[in-house]
Amino acid sequence: MEKQIFRNFTKKLAAKLLPARDPDGHKGDFGRVSITGGSVGFTGAPVLAAYGAARSGSGLVFLGVPEPIYPIVAGHCLEVMPSPLPAARGKISKDAFFPILERLNGCDAGLLGPGLGRSQDLSKLMSKILEETETPLVIDADGLYAIKDRRELLQKRAERGLLTILTPHEGEFRYLSGDLAPGREAAALDFAKEYGCILVLKGPETVTALPDGSCYVNTTGNNGMAKGGSGDVLGGMILGLLGQLVASKRSAEADTDKAQFSKAGISEAGGITALAVYLHGLAGDIACKELGEYGMLPSDLAARIPAAILEVQKNQSQHF
Template structure:
């Protein structure tokens, strides 16, 4: 799904009003309709028995709120609208909405932070509508301001909170909190969602997001080029590599996982398991010879083999065997549990330099780039996917101090010619072309040692099966998160483990059409048939 920046939304509004001749007040009225419909859905009783408080700024976002207050009043809701700011700063459309409100017998009241009667009304309201700031906010909110007081009041009330367009206090393009912000239960955003709904703290403050159409012509929306998009089930379904009915194990790709050191035997095993359980035909696992017996006992479907080691980790003497094995594989997954030994670091740099095969670089493979980012730069033009968490990202020169994760991921991917999977809440996949895909699955149960190793195996497997590098990264992240959500639903985020994520992969794959390849061809655009339904139909025959 496209995400639009504040500048892009302003341009869409301008095109609609100036070139398409749509009155801006009509756009405002339709925006208010979305707020009102959502509010009515959330009222616990019939409108005549419910209260609402609408806190409005002086801009057009406030105008949306003032219009919504009038419409709720006409529906029978007991509503009061409060202006957080100055009457003198009301925009032309907000002034018109204020006039219309007054004609209905309601007045736009000035918000007074110390007014106990106003606070009591808000405290007893069933619904509170936040229309203080829209997507144009770019400066910190002063903690002593009336704006901050209104935001804190909303957050401390018991009623359901609906934000108009975006939670007040959230920067639309980054998801940063600009001093303080409304924590909404629902957000009704207009025309397109914004990056601030999907990334950063803004994703945590948005609640459930509804995209409401306000009358901007569809041709304008379709023509908008978005460099940031979210990854949902539709993307995952389309990106999933199809299984050839007459395929054999070689058809579905060969992955070589290299990793492991004394004390880190679990990481390579989990990476190999992630690859095996996501469709890869053959998975080889190269580990230090002292770990080989352990991995051979654990790995039933993957094929471990011993490599020369030094001080508990892989030695550069393993390179001849690795070169031979890599020659027959399609993708290299490098780094899980590799350790920080000097020999292991040299081995990483050598493989990065020598092989033209796609590489998924994780964990200690990424750490080996610290102070040696030229090894990554030298692979420009070859497929390299990095999967760092924030700490690893900073270690190799990433910049997060400005609080804009999308910008940080994009700039790194462009600068180094790689695909960057920046892990965390709403994991980002950034491409060398400057596009960023925001994941929408996953939960805190994935924040455990070993989860990233499963993800590495998943991405490598999908890449080996023929997806594009960007699809492999974004789909791998989505599947990993979805399997994590399924595991958490059964076991809780507290109790689930990386192995539980692997166990949930079949269900996640079935959800996006991964069952029984013969049935996949039965879906059509105008007559969709699920894999399960198709299977039942075939059995009846």
Template sequence: MKKIGLDVVKVSRIDKLKNNQKFIDKIFDSEEVKYLEKKRFNSETVAGFFACKEAVAKAVGTGIGKTSWKNIKIRHDENGAPYGILNNSESEIIYVNLSITHEKEYALAVALIEENINFNLKNPPIFISKRKEESHKGTYGKVSIIGGSFGMSGSIYLASTASLRMGSGLVYSVVPSSIAEILSIKFEEVIVESIASQKPYFDNNADEILKKIEKSDAIALGPGLGWDESRETLVKKVIQRVKKPVVLDADGLNCISDKPDVLKKGEDIVITPHPGEMSRLTKKTISEILKNPKEIATDFAKKYNVVVVLKKSNTVVVNPKGDYYINKTGNPGMATAGSGDVLTGIIVSLIGQGYGSFDASKLGVFIHGLAGDMAANKYGQESLIAKDIIEFMPEAIKKCKN
């Protein structure tokens, strides 16, 4: 169901009011005032903003009163098109499509609210940097994602696709030869690097893998990898010898759970455990971890000099200094196979683009959860699958631009 509101304002009415500071302070927030100042408080522009706020309040069905002027914020996207943000409560935000036009002495605004675009949202922990005019695919990072095994090609497919969708210039899927052909058929933009193996998974291929990833700016290790003694050796070798930031996930974490001290030998590592994986790493019970997630994540981050992304309903991100971020986006529908692989792809992409590991992790979990919220509004939590999160990543990313 969609809701529409329309309002018409006589520009001459606003022309008389715009020089009254009390009027300005009552109607517009600081961001709106900055925009209007750039427009020299042009009467038509001020009238357009005023009409937008009235139109949004009418679309909601309350009118101005129950909905206050400053709960309705007018913003502009990267193309200069207006949109509205309606703060219904402390945590709920509704995005509103807006159109403004002027006819002689009148300003007219139309507000369209699509009820499925309605989700809990806080400001992102950091905003996405604007891209440079003079840039090329190398400007936005080369990322290698190592993993996959026969029967588990989907994990690395999701991680690689999410990384590309997050903005990486080049993404390489480094996989055992048993699944290279499958992925070459599935992928269009991702480059598949096949590692020869007689087994349906990696088998003592550390040297070849390290050669393949030499030119990469960031590495993800673990999605769909599988877990046995030979792969434990492989993971530990890569961590110790690679001189690039590493995001360690899934079976990559399981492969070091017996000897997490290897993390201290890495250069710049992010780990993304769910409570079960964190339990294996810390030897604490899942109930202990769920009871004290921030404290346990902080202790681990400090002890092993890593960024910890402890995945749960409110994911906790902690750096080795003890700085932390608790994410508020996301929903229970994201408890589905492949969701964590998508997050890994997002975080490693941001690191490859030049964000620090802590910032990349904070922004990554926010975008991941926000895209999941948008997907749940379209498909429902019960029907949500991991690729739905990727589908809504572009919309989530747009909301994280300043």
């Protein structure tokens, strides 16, 4: 009988899953991560994602955006390292394939999609990247739209032992052909099993489903987060924590192939993903207490990720 665990994610579990930080660690030990996104009109999404990753403990965060928005994005980046990518009509163009691939291949994890925009060329470009890179990937927002008709690429990555995490809200889940009729948990699990990916179905009580049939149901968050940009912060947080997981495996076993995710590895990645969802909601709850659900912004949430992590760390010292 397959596993079907509907576990409410608690602070105690968060404390257990929060990755330990080596006191002697350097930035390379805490994950190099890459974000690809942005377009004219969507300049905030990639920056919010980048700060979601940076505030979650990433050692190095790279951000690739189309050349026309590069000066705006760079003006919002201090710790994050932005670079301009070839563009056409305000969006990343197909000529960006090699620079994106090269950057991804040098990283522990990549995020594709925040503010990317939509076009046939972008769908082809994203599909080619999914086929070519072995780096673990988080796909969000317009990245999901880009691959909606090429979902077999997810199964192919899974067959090669490559990790892919998808983060749709219910609207995005529907156009990925997800069927919500059986209920959110069952729907997320069906999709994760069919495509061999980790599926984060966002909303109140976000569900993180794993292909092995287990899933986590989140317990944090509030309606002050129902504002454009909150999801972008979450994509970055998942990326940041995933990068740390991959980097820790890389340093623990010198000969580990970062591309291969065993069953145990996927289970760990699922735990880290659910942890990111929990911390994202907790940061939102802290922002809500201070600012209220009307006025709090996704950038306020991103600024409170450190407070959320500290609250979980306090629980670590109480229980372990």
